[in-house]
Each structure stands twice: as structure tokens, then as C-alpha cells.
Amino acid sequence: MPDEPQEVTEEEQEESPGPSKSKLSLKTLILIGLPMIMVQVLLAYFIVSYYIEPKLPEIKSRPEDKKTQETRGETVTDLSDYVTFPVEDVIVNPAGSAGQRYLSISINVYIPKEIKEKISDVEPEIRGVIIERISRKRLDELDDFKDQQILREEIKDDLNVIIRKYFSSKFPGLTIPRVVFHKYTIQ
Numbered sequence: 001m002p003d004e005p006q007e008v009t010e011e012e013q014e015e016s017p018g019p020s021k022s023k024l025s026l027k028t029l030i031l032i033g034l035p036m037i038m039v040q041v042l043l044a045y046f047i048v049s050y051y052i053e054p055k056l057p058e059i060k061s062r063p064e065d066k067k068t069q070e071t072r073g074e075t076v077t078d079l080s081d082y083v084t085f086p087v088e089d090v091i092v093n094p095a096g097s098a099g100q101r102y103l104s105i106s107i108n109v110y111i112p113k114e115i116k117e118k119i120s121d122v123e124p125e126i127r128g129v130i131i132e133r134i135s136r137k138r139l140d141e142l143d144d145f146k147d148q149q150i151l152r153e154e155i156k157d158d159l160n161v162i163i164r165k166y167f168s169s170k171f172p173g174l175t176i177p178r179v180v181f182h183k184y185t186i187q
Helices: 003-015 026-055 063-072 119-135 145-166
Strands: 082-092 103-112 179-186
Touching: 082 119, 082 179, 103 119, 119 145, 145 179
Parallel strands: none
Antiparallel strands: 082 103, 103 179
């Protein structure tokens, strides 16, 4: 009989290993796990900064910004020989507004004094150019002063193109030097 208790004791020791052998202690996890996590973070940083970021497309400035920079180099036109032709209350829904927002705008177009009576014939075309240009713009492209400057230049350029294209015989050599907003309301 003395042999039996010894066998049971040996079997119990084999079946139930001590807590230090089966589980990792918190101290061991911190000493090994924390440095491994830090190495992984550093490795991810270097991979992103040296391999992924250089392959991302370069963000280019908007074409309107280039136009604005080009117009700064132009000479200022003397407007004393010009009169303004008002285009009143043009109402447009900007792109992406789903009809929920609108821009109400009134514009003065500078034209030579000698064509003041003839220009009213092309007012529908001028309105069409203004509506077309504004309706292409999103609301965030219409809301600050810089955007208004860009829009004025674009409208002026569009009007000059339309006049040269469709009305060159009626208005030979006409170039609109300036467009001014006298009402600009976003709702």
C-alpha cells in the first residue's frame, strides 16, 4: 500500500502543472509585448513615409488660382471710356445643392459707351453665360471673397469668348475689361 499513494501523487503532479508554467505573467507580457508593438509602429511609419506617401498623387492647385495669379500681372484698364451694363437678379442653384440653396446675383458689365444701345440685344446671351458658369460651381466655391474674384474673372473671360464667337460682326474688337457684382446673396 505504500506504493499507491506515491503513484497518485506523481500523477497529480503531472496532470496539474503549476500556474507559472501554463500562463504568462503580466510582467512578461509587458517586457515582451510593449517593445514588439513599438517596433511594429515604427516599421509601419517607415513603410508609409518611404514607400506609400511618395506614390500618392500630388495635389495640384485649382486652375482658378492660376488664372487669378495671371490677372495680377495685367495692366489696369482705364474705365473712364466705359459705362456699365446691368444684368439684374440672376438666380442660380449651385452644383450639388439639390435645389436647396441658391445664389442671387446682380452684375455690372463694363462696355464701351458707343455700344450701350446695341448691347441690350445680347442680354439673354449674357444671362445664359452667367447662369451656366455659376451653376457649375459648388457652394464652397462661391462663398468667400477669393472665390468671388475668381468667378468675376471667369464670367468676364466667358463673355469675351461668346462675344468673339457669336457677335464679332456686330461688335468688332469688343473686349469686356471688367465685371463687377453689385448684389451677391447666397441663401
